[in-house]
Amino acid sequence: MSRVIFDNVTKIYGGGGGEAPALSNLSLEIEDEEFLVLVGPSGCGKSTAMRMVAGLEEISDGRIIIGDRVVNDLPPKDRNVAMVFQSYALYPHMSVRDNLAYPLKLRKVPKNEREERVREAARILDIDQYLDRKPKALSGGQRQRVALGRAIVRNADVFLMDEPLSNLDAKLRVQTRAELVKLHDRVRTTTIYVTHDQTEAMTMGDRIAVLSLGVLQQLATPQELYDNPSNKFVAGFIGSPAMNFIDVTVEAAGEHLVAVHPGFRMNIPDSRVGNLRDYVGKQVTMGIRPEHLVERSLAAGEIPETALLPATVDVVELLGNEIFVYLDVRGQTLTARMDPSLRLERGQQIEVVAVPEHLHFFDAQTEQTIR
Numbered sequence: 001m002s003r004v005i006f007d008n009v010t011k012i013y014g015g016g017g018g019e020a021p022a023l024s025n026l027s028l029e030i031e032d033e034e035f036l037v038l039v040g041p042s043g044c045g046k047s048t049a050m051r052m053v054a055g056l057e058e059i060s061d062g063r064i065i066i067g068d069r070v071v072n073d074l075p076p077k078d079r080n081v082a083m084v085f086q087s088y089a090l091y092p093h094m095s096v097r098d099n100l101a102y103p104l105k106l107r108k109v110p111k112n113e114r115e116e117r118v119r120e121a122a123r124i125l126d127i128d129q130y131l132d133r134k135p136k137a138l139s140g141g142q143r144q145r146v147a148l149g150r151a152i153v154r155n156a157d158v159f160l161m162d163e164p165l166s167n168l169d170a171k172l173r174v175q176t177r178a179e180l181v182k183l184h185d186r187v188r189t190t191t192i193y194v195t196h197d198q199t200e201a202m203t204m205g206d207r208i209a210v211l212s213l214g215v216l217q218q219l220a221t222p223q224e225l226y227d228n229p230s231n232k233f234v235a236g237f238i239g240s241p242a243m244n245f246i247d248v249t250v251e252a253a254g255e256h257l258v259a260v261h262p263g264f265r266m267n268i269p270d271s272r273v274g275n276l277r278d279y280v281g282k283q284v285t286m287g288i289r290p291e292h293l294v295e296r297s298l299a300a301g302e303i304p305e306t307a308l309l310p311a312t313v314d315v316v317e318l319l320g321n322e323i324f325v326y327l328d329v330r331g332q333t334l335t336a337r338m339d340p341s342l343r344l345e346r347g348q349q350i351e352v353v354a355v356p357e358h359l360h361f362f363d364a365q366t367e368q369t370i371r
């Protein structure tokens with residue numbers, strides 16, 4: 001097992017023809033035995049980062065360290081890293097057993113040990129009963145387990161998984177997600193797991209690194225990312241439905257601050273004021289998660305008039321256990337996550353309360369969180 005360190009790593013494809021870097025000055029330490037998720041939209045540099053760890057892509061600048069070795073100039077076969085891709089890349093003419101044993105054969109592992117390791121991996125992944133089948137006689141989920149098995153038999157120091165569940169249907173994806181987490185609990189191999197899906201990231205990662213346009217935005221636990229996003233990008237990327245953003249002006253009202261919008265004036269609780277004092281008279285972006293917009297009749301405690309947002313129900317999406325309500329507040333659309341018992345209908349006028357402790361504020365220019 002091994003830690004993995006990205007030390008100020010930059011990747012520019014095409015040898016300096018002025019292209020934007022696919023990855024810029026990435027510094028990130030994945031601890032020994034950790035399950036770290038690298039998440040971000042398509043094209044943000046996730047696969048590039050993985051391929052550089054595996055040795056499949058040259059590093060333009062900086063260092064990658066696996067264990068105690070700088071691996072920049074080490075060929076892939078000497079890195080003891082196992083990679084699992086979205087496509088399973090199994091050999092169709094070989095049985096599952098031979099597919100699993102093949103990486104060991106390549107490394108000249110003796111036959112006895114090969115068989116032992118294949119048995120062990122098959123047991124861990126619960127694919128013992130398919131060892132004599134060919135891949136085409138397996139379901140997508142079973143094939144994915146065989147692909148994982150090929151990584152496990154190698155006793156690699158690091159697992160690199162690049163969107164390994166993308167080809168599975170929704171139900172199997174959720175199931176395999178949980179299996180992968182359990183697998184990691186058992187084998188404890190340091191794992192870097194790449195996905196564009198924030199739900200997958202939130203449910204699987206010990207820690208999550210959020211990337212945008214080749215730049216690391218935040219590295220934190222799932223809860224910390226959700227509660228305290230460091231900027232507007234992370235705030236909008238983590239959480240589904242996404243956080244609402246509203247342009248407001250900060251005004252002073254006696255001792256207190258208020259967020260002013262054409263549709264409402266909202267008191268900002270003293271606990272959230274912090275550096276917002278520096279923004280009096282200026283525009284900032286206010287963020288409210290859909291689950292923190294509450295219909296008046298369901299809001300707890302005394303509600304001051306100033307905390308109420310008058311809204312028109314625009315669209316209601318029924319999900320059974322909850323509803324997503326698209327509200328119009330003076331031309332601004334807000335998404336709220338509400339209880340089906342409200343029986344809301346299109347065109348209805350309601351009042352909602354934003355839970356004040358959960359308001360977020362971002363600098364309108366830098367998009368950084370105002371603490």
Ligand SMILES: Nc1ncnc2c1ncn2[C@@H]1O[C@H](COP(=O)(O)OP(=O)(O)O)[C@@H](O)[C@H]1O
Nearest residue numbers: 013014022040041042043044045046047048049
């Ligand atoms: N071999 C390549 N040559 C040139 N540009 C590439 C190559 N591979 C990836 N890129 C570019 O680098 C950026 C990051 O790509 P990638 O790492 O595949 O992103 P992700 O895996 O997050 O979707 C993208 O802009 C992509 O077009």
Ligand SMILES: [Mg+2]
Nearest residue numbers: 046047048162
């Ligand atoms: Mg990719």
